[in-house]
Amino acid sequence: MSKTRIILDCDPGHDDAVAIMMAARHPDIELLGITVVAGNQTLQKTVTNALKVCQHLDINVPVYAGSARPLVKDPIHAEFIHGKSGLDGPAFAPLTRRPEPMHAVSFIIKTLMQSEGDITLVPTGPLTNIALAMRMEPRIINKIRQIVLMGGSAGAGNITPAAEFNIFADADAAKIVFESGLPIVMCGLDVTRQVRCYQEVIDRMAQLGNKASTLFKEMMEFYNQTQLTAFHLVGGPLHDPVTIAYLIDNSVLELNYCNVNIDNRSEVSYGRTNCDLINFWKKEPNVHVATGVNVERFWDIVESCLALY
Ligand code: RIB
Numbered sequence: 465m466s467k468t469r470i471i472l473d474c475d476p477g478h479d480d481a482v483a484i485m486m487a488a489r490h491p492d493i494e495l496l497g498i499t500v501v502a503g504n505q506t507l508q509k510t511v512t513n514a515l516k517v518c519q520h521l522d523i524n525v526p527v528y529a530g531s532a533r534p535l536v537k538d539p540i541h542a543e544f545i546h547g548k549s550g551l552d553g554p555a556f557a558p559l560t561r562r563p564e565p566m567h568a569v570s571f572i573i574k575t576l577m578q579s580e581g582d583i584t585l586v587p588t589g590p591l592t593n594i595a596l597a598m599r600m601e602p603r604i605i606n607k608i609r610q611i612v613l614m615g616g617s618a619g620a621g622n623i624t625p626a627a628e629f630n631i632f633a634d635a636d637a638a639k640i641v642f643e644s645g646l647p648i649v650m651c652g653l654d655v656t657r658q659v660r661c662y663q664e665v666i667d668r669m670a671q672l673g674n675k676a677s678t679l680f681k682e683m684m685e686f687y688n689q690t691q692l693t694a695f696h697l698v699g700g701p702l703h704d705p706v707t708i709a710y711l712i713d714n715s716v717l718e719l720n721y722c723n724v725n726i727d728n729r730s731e732v733s734y735g736r737t738n739c740d741l742i743n744f745w746k747k748e749p750n751v752h753v754a755t756g757v758n759v760e761r762f763w764d765i766v767e768s769c770l771a772l773y
């Protein structure tokens with residue numbers, strides 16, 4: 465079977481870091497590049513964190529710095545979850561890895577335009593880089609195989625009652641992406657809140673006894689503390705890796721093809737993904753919304769990826 469060729473666009477971020485670890489080593493995935501966007505922390509910190517993970521685990525994938533801020537609105541970060549560095553918890557050796565000189569958006573455009581149209585974009589942060597690429601070079605629309613993203617929620621949000629963080633952080637960018645006409649799989653809070661990294665999950669992964677499993681443990685033990693403090697959640701939801709698990713085994717998710725509208729206008733519901741799961745408004749479907757996840761299969765996939773280090 466040919467590998468799934470992807471560009472991972474992320475804002476590390478503890479869960480983004482696990483997504484990097486999974487995508488970098490799985491035999492069915494070819495990770496062409498890691499593009500980084502501001503989100504969980506400032507761009508300088510999210511780029512540093514992507515480089516730290518790659519250096520720590522000898523992941524030889526190029527890292528590209530992208531947009532430092534949303535298209536229109538002011539930046540928002542999630543220090544209350546990911547800490548001052550954006551990846552608090554583990555101690556890393558002094559960083560020697562550097563980002564590539566090319567801007568992330570230019571890398572996305574160049575790579576897509578030179579491809580046979582077989583590349584999947586996997587955004588796990590705000591959609592600013594993806595939207596900029598679509599606006600700078602509209603011809604990439606016909607070169608993107610599909611978009612598998614973490615973001616949104618058919619139900620309640622996590623940064624406001626209405627909105628999930630990645631969409632809320634740049635709803636204007638999200639509107640561009642969701643209305644692009646491309647096949648989109650939305651791994652939203654409806655499924656990511658079901659994959660909770662309980663202590664027994666951490667203990668299970670730690671038993672692998674390699675650098676990746678140790679890093680997983682150190683990251684998740686910090687992440688769980690902030691999730692408990694911020695959301696009273698025991699076991700943090702491991703949001704971003706759901707995208708990679710889906711690429712590895714599509715059967716891990718149940719999808720509902722429906723119309724999703726991004727609210728980038730209202731005050732109270734700004735950043736909401738309005739998912740018409742029952743097709744009430746009879747609008748054209750545009751997104752495959754994940755409504756169910758096989759939690760046991762998900763953790764088996766995570767474990768199998770960490771075991772590859
Ligand atoms: O709402 C969760 C999402 O926002 C995750 O991607 C997390 O890393 C943050 O980017």
Ligand code: CA
Nearest residue numbers: 477480588589
């Ligand atoms: Ca993220």
